Amino acid sequence: MLSWLFSKKAAMIAALALSCRVLLPVRAAAQWAAPEPTSAFSIPTAQLIQPDELNRLLRSPGAEKPLILQVGSHMMFAQAHIPGSEYAGPSSLSEGIQQLRGRAASLPHNRFIVIYCGCCPWNRCPNAGPAYKLLASMGFTHVKVLYLANNFGADWAGKGYPVESGQ
Template sequence: MIKGFAGFIRLASRPLLIGLLLCSIVHAAHKPAASISAAALVQPAALVAQLRDKSATAPVLLQVGSRALYDQGHIPGSRYAGPAGEPKGLESLHAAVASLAKDTPILIYCGCCPWNRCPNIAAAYDELKARGFGAVKVLYIAQDFGADWIDKGYPTESS
């Protein structure tokens, strides 16, 4: 009976263990979004207000998630800068900011996954800071771009 139960536990938990292993590999390679200081965060509602205020200077908006997500819908005026959690994405980010002055206000966002699981946002933030950009802000997307932006009816455009 004990052997049977142990076998059952092994069988039942194997997919979970494999999943956790895969997940840990991904996580190990990515710095969590929680590492970004609260002072750098912008709430979606605040960004919407800023975008609607014609007298305010809009930051350079960069989406640092996947192309498929960007093409479906993104914040008006934002540019696709590539998934910063991957080497090719970082190259794309470098290209996107190559011509910008270091004091340019930049706001990055992703929204591919829940905030604590996002592989891109902290990587992009750290990279921009490391390259000397001093006015980088990050859009705080708690759940994902769908729940925290699209569903709220905030302005969106598609490619």
């Protein structure tokens, strides 16, 4: 009876429809001043850093260590995050953008920064794109975005890379 709903194609169509009919009204009604949706696909490939590359970098004694900012859900950050990383707020929300802007405001523009989210599959992530876009617009020249194809659990914690919990 409902089988027509269950194909991938139908799900994609439904996702597009719902993103307009459901998500946006939800945000509007909650009085979110959300930025324009910015897909993670808008991030230049050259600005991505793979999980194994970041893990190696963090373990290398002489390597320049980046400032790592998590730009997604706080509930996920509280469960597990990259050791030493900071919570910078969900960049899909105006409050998150403000938090990230505030954190970055005092940093030199050549500071090495890695941002990551991992809340959802990469093509559905609402946070990585806006966060990168903001930092680029602020003039930061050494920003990388951690490429998490599936999510933080599968592509970082599940790979055995170090995590810590807490606020």
